[in-house]
Amino acid sequence: MTPSAVKDITRAEYCVIACAEAWRGDGEILASPMGAVPSVGARLARLTFAPELLLTDGEAMIVDADGEVEGWLPYRKHLTLVTGGRRHVMMGASQIDRFGNQNISCVGDWEQPTRQLLGVRGAPVNTLNNPVSYWIPRHSARVFVERVDMVCGVGHDRAEAAGPSATRFHRIPQVVSDLGVFDFATPDRSMRLASVHPGVTVDQVREATGFALTVPADVPYTRDPSPAELALIREVIDPSGTRNREVRA
Template sequence: MTSTTTTAATATRAEYCVIACAEAWRDNGEVLASPMGTVPAIGARLAKRTFSPDLLLTDGEATLVGLDGTPEGWLPYRQHLAMVTGGRRHVMMGASQIDRFGNQNISCIGDWQQPSRQLLGVRGAPVNTLNNPTSYWVPKHSTRVFVDKVDMVSGVGYDSAAAAGPSATRYHRIPRVVTNLGVLDFDTPDHSMRLAALHPGVTAAQVQEATDFALNIPEDVPYTREPTPEELRLIREVIDPEGLRDREVRP
């Protein structure tokens, strides 16, 4: 039998990230999981195979997919919108910038009138964040991403939602931000970002150094839970046998 010590010794940083992403959908029930990125997609499929069997998985467009990624059904756009606007979807998006209250930017760097860099554009970020739970995945935690104030609000943070009023806060929730260093959340009185967990081998000081604002850091920060032997088998042999996770998060 594989011991916890052996499992901890053999799990990679990417696999801890997969576990942290999968945990975002724990106890979500029958919702549409919309992971954006390789590691979140592996995490969603792992969650459905293990502790969240009621999850619906999508290819990101108009198709519901099975555990192996093959199409299983058509998701009409009108039904997709009903899930979005009723809080029945949990998205995990990326972020070019994110600030202490969870405002996210994927649109541009610099002043909007004349940005130094044009990015994806606002896309569906406002609709996602105002209408259903939205988590974030950042494969490289750095001060360029974790900024004191985003250059443009694409995804709505807690302070922006509160300023807009009850219509913006009804379904607004940011359960977690997963990075290559750990997990962050907004479980504080003012909804400012908190260090919720560290991946094994990472210190709180390293996370703070890679963040351009002061994090809420509890006295005792737990570590991301260990993957079980069965979860490691599923990740390595069934869900991601090609090891794509290690391209997104280097060992």
Template sequence: MTSRAEYCVLACAEAWRGDGEVLASPMGLIPALGARLARRTFAPDLLMTDGEALLVGPDGAPEGWLPYRRHLAMVTGGRRHVMMGAAQIDRFGNQNISCIGDWERPARQLLGVRGAPVNTLNNPTSYWVPRHSRRVFVEQVDMVSGVGHDRAAAAGPSATRYHRIPRVVSNLGVFDFATPDRTMRLVSLHPGVTVEEVAAATSFPLAMPDDPPLTREPTPAELRLIREVIDPESLREREVGA
């Protein structure tokens, strides 16, 4: 039987489908497993890095040199697809990883804005949320770190040239922004999850098809890769509950 964590790995991998030769920058365990699965199966042209100076294969073996100046050129030219986390995300895809509460006196300090504005305005950015809840999927983020569709549009062509949010993957389902007003839409439910469960865990109305499809089943070959090659220690199961 396929576990919820394995559906999440597969859904994260699908975020890079069709990207071609771009640099994958997965942040976190499940996105990293997904990127490695994509590279080994349907996205052989995907580039991966050790985060320092090398291009590496799905097994971590060096494949080439990637100096930091070249890395930055890829980032600012739309040639990277990053998958980040989100402490909060709203209906337009604005993301917060900086603080919870009022900026002047936050209730909780998080990572800080970091590179989120550059990521979101200069290359495709997807998101991974391991615990889908109303505290994460909020009506309005407390602070904008990653730029959503509404704010990018308001800033004009210079902000929208490379701005794209292909996917949001959570432990409940897969989401995108393919709606007329560029608000979040349910793409698929992970097996065992209901529409009512997703709606109850989201603080804003989601666009939903009348009969949402299920996240696709991994093939036997994909399952073997996940279980025997990419994550034989089953670390994925610690991040995603049943």
């Protein structure tokens, strides 16, 4: 690993870059970012290397990276994109395991949980019908767990067990946390450490993860944003600094 030569890039800005990279190469596909950092990342991707990316206002309008309305997306058309693999969501996760199974419903036994969360919501439909990445702003062994308490988003092992109907559009491009970037580029489709953000060590990631990660011999750092990308993040997309409220300094 080679440290970054740029000293004033914040951890939040590295997270933005990592989230933006999730949509690289997707083409004309609907981006559905959930959270401040993924939203900044999606807009950055649209303004730079992914100009065909479609963005919405979170309701029924297609917007450009500045939030200006470009068109209308009726709910029927939205569902067509969802069920046809033409949408790439970046969701959160209260728990995620080594195969990418995600939980946002409850902690503890389902019949009498110790904590009630959001509920299953659209996670099963999302994961079985279009690519889903994850954004986790607080990496810890309470989130990265050996086994999720309830499966909401479907991971690689469960999709494979369900057969071709479940794997047709199933894809988990990456998981981004405040410590690094993770993918599933392993023979058994278990989680692999793809990069660490500058200032983070591999040992820190291991200690904060509740299962054994696949760790390559040489783990790179998450790439630096270019000066142009930094200017877009700081001056155009997120001048109020919402990214810094989601990621610890």
